Amino acid sequence: MSVLGSVIQWMADPAQWQGPDGIPTRLGEHLHLSIESVVIGAVIALPLGIALGHFGRFGNLAINVSNVGRAVPSFGILVIAFQAFGLGDGPIILALTALAIPPMVTNSYVALREVDPDVKDAARGMGYRELRQVLRIELPLAVPLIMAGVRTSAVQVVATATVAALVAGGGLGRYIVDGLARSDYPRLLAGALLVALLALATELLLAGVQRLLVPRGIRLKEAPVNRVITVKTA
């Protein structure tokens, strides 16, 4: 039987769509791990990056945090979190959050730095106070790059959550890890396809969110490719 045929047959089996090892459960676990990590990461990273960018302080730190983040092996961090804090979602979410923070800090720092100083002067001249200026003027202009950072982090977290199956985590990575362990190729391949689709869906969905959040006046100014921080950790 062809490889593809066996995968389709595996996916079509109703047994794969129910129970604790069913696709809906595994997808739910994967989404739970990923969303929680990205949200916690964003709550920490975005205010930090935005504040550093607005005041123009600690630029080296804000830029280098993603360079260092890129150098940290996600597999090692996941296993260390597991060995230090034991089984469960907590240690995995801790590791995923740590990996999600750096790109968001760097991108939001750069985004705020790149707001045209003339625009800030104009806002000040119109009588905007500091906080209102950040919220009403600088943030809307910075949205394309900030969202590019969130997108990068989210895709990496979805990818790394797959690796978490190696440390007895749930999620779609289970199919890959169990498929390998049992030499069950249909399971392995179906898992790989589901993970790939989930990563692509995350990218597309957040690209759509980014499009919606960008103010109409600067719609054409998409985040330029050469300024988006590239991060691939898994």
Next chain:
Amino acid sequence: MASRVFLDIVDPWVNWGWLSTHVPYVLAAVQEHVTLTAIAVVAGFAISLPFGVVAHRWTRLRFPILTAFGIFYTIPSIAMFALLIPYTGLGGVTAEIPLIGYNVLVLVRNVMVGLDSVPAEVLDAADGMGYRPLARLFRIELPLALPAIFAGLRVATVSTIGIVTITAVIGLGGLGQLILRGLIESFHTPLVVATVLSIVLALVADLGLAGAQRFAVPWARPA
């Protein structure tokens, strides 16, 4: 936790005694790690050069090239390894195809951006001096694109060193093998040593490439 209680000893994060007797073992892992990384970066660079030039010259091909490699880049490495196993088995080829593909995206983009940034006057001057297109590309445009290319090489190398650890699931991994061993045996030393060495390797490679850049692009040295 249970096994630690059972053995009734506390496993330290680094057991220096074990480490001192396993230096060759660790060095072999480092060597495999460096080899896997070097192949992925060098091959990725070789492939990205023509694509980068094409994307720079023919702006209409820009979107399809960047989108195709962008989709590949988005797919998690562990899924890529799994998808390749039925075709290329467990081993080097299965590990390298995704690693090379990821580097191609990073490097194509930077080659393209670097070539785009060459000033039009410089190109005019080169044409006026009688450079033919290919000679102009290799003698004028690519050297001037080097800062962007080096930036891409640094990102690609550092990322690759991290992702190589995940190839442990298909029997390779370099330092990833030590991480996997630390996981399976609940033994902290190889885990911690491999994670730290992987970070050190990435930072050393980054510094090395930054040094190479200063050497290759003397005119861009910060004053």
